[in-house]
Amino acid sequence: MKVELIGTGAIYTKYNSACTLINDDMIVDMPNGTLKQLLKKNYNPDKIKTILITHMHGDHTADVPFFLKYVYNFSKINNEIVIIGPKGIENQIVKLFDAYRFEDRKEIEQSMKIKYIELDQENEIIKDINGYKVQSLLVSHGEERPAYGYIVNDAIGLTGDSGICNGVEEIVKNSKITIADTSLFEGDSCHMGINNIKYLVVKYEKQIIATHLRDTTREKLKSDEINNVLVVEDGYVFEI
Numbered sequence: 306m307k308v309e310l311i312g313t314g315a316i317y318t319k320y321n322s323a324c325t326l327i328n329d330d331m332i333v334d335m336p337n338g339t340l341k342q343l344l345k346k347n348y349n350p351d352k353i354k355t356i357l358i359t360h361m362h363g364d365h366t367a368d369v370p371f372f373l374k375y376v377y378n379f380s381k382i383n384n385e386i387v388i389i390g391p392k393g394i395e396n397q398i399v400k401l402f403d404a405y406r407f408e409d410r411k412e413i414e415q416s417m418k419i420k421y422i423e424l425d426q427e428n429e430i431i432k433d434i435n436g437y438k439v440q441s442l443l444v445s446h447g448e449e450r451p452a453y454g455y456i457v458n459d460a461i462g463l464t465g466d467s468g469i470c471n472g473v474e475e476i477v478k479n480s481k482i483t484i485a486d487t488s489l490f491e492g493d494s495c496h497m498g499i500n501n502i503k504y505l506v507v508k509y510e511k512q513i514i515a516t517h518l519r520d521t522t523r524e525k526l527k528s529d530e531i532n533n534v535l536v537v538e539d540g541y542v543f544e545i
Contacts, residue, residue: 308461308484309542311342313516315364315488321539322364323517325463325484331355331437333455333463337367340375346540351380354435358390359444359465360452361397370402377417385418387434389441391451395421424453428472440479445470447495456480460545466517468494469501477509481545487515487522499526506533514541 307328314320322336329352332339343350350372359365369388376382388394399410408416422431427443438458444467446452454464454476462480464473469492477483485502492498499522506513514535515526526536 306458306460306545307542308545310484310514310516310537310539311339312336313518313537313539315517315519318518318520320518327457327461330435331357331457333357334359334365335368335372336364339368340371351376351382354384354386355437356386356388357439357455358388358394359454360391360446360449362449362466366397366401369398370405370407373417373419374407383418385420387420387422389422389431389434389439390424391453392423392425394423424451442472442475444472445494466496468492469497473497474505477505477511477513480511482512482514484514484516486517487526488517488519489522490525499529502534503531506531
């Protein structure tokens with residue numbers, strides 16, 4: 306699989322917000338500006354067939370309506386797009402359309418072919434989603450519940466926004482490489498910190514790519530040079 310980190314930053318940074326593109330046809334989270342970033346990189350948004358949403362916060366969902374309008378109204382594609390996310394994700398996306406004064410629910414249903422898979426279990430395995438196996442795992446993001454991380458094809462793990470928890474540990478343990486929230490110096494119930502990342506790479510001896518980084522955390526990680534922890538720029542690409 307080809308994996309590109311479209312964004313590696315938190316909200317209050319010059320970096321794009323955390324977002325990951327897999328094989329050009331699956332994307333994990335769609336923060337504000339995602340569509341523009343894809344177009345700037347000359348990626349064809351029409352190729353994206355699956356969207357994984359970790360939780361409902363705006364820096365993970367804001368660009369979904371812009372993306373859907375681009376592919377269905379501008380490009381006029383006719384294929385189905387699968388959106389996987391926490392229970393209530395369909396209503397959340399309809400609310401975003403309404404907030405942007407775009408299509409209403411009826412117009413969305415008439416003009417766009419969207420299949421929603423709403424997660425309502427702690428852990429769930431969804432097989433053969435446009436050629437992918439997707440495992441969702443419940444993680445801890447403070448009062449924002451539910452929040453999920455994912456493992457794609459038993460290879461790439463994505464924690465989403467989360468403090469250290471059983472779900473995060475399962476993701477790291479069962480993935481070859483994990484893209485992990487590393488927002489803070491010291492982790493809390495909402496976000497992991499450098500201390501948590503050090504614990505995870507030592508315990509599981511797996512590689513972690515830090516994401517959702519604050520600028521101060523990014524600089525500290527660079528200076529610490531922790532074994533098996535990668536600190537990368539937006540646009541970093543790797544194969545797994």
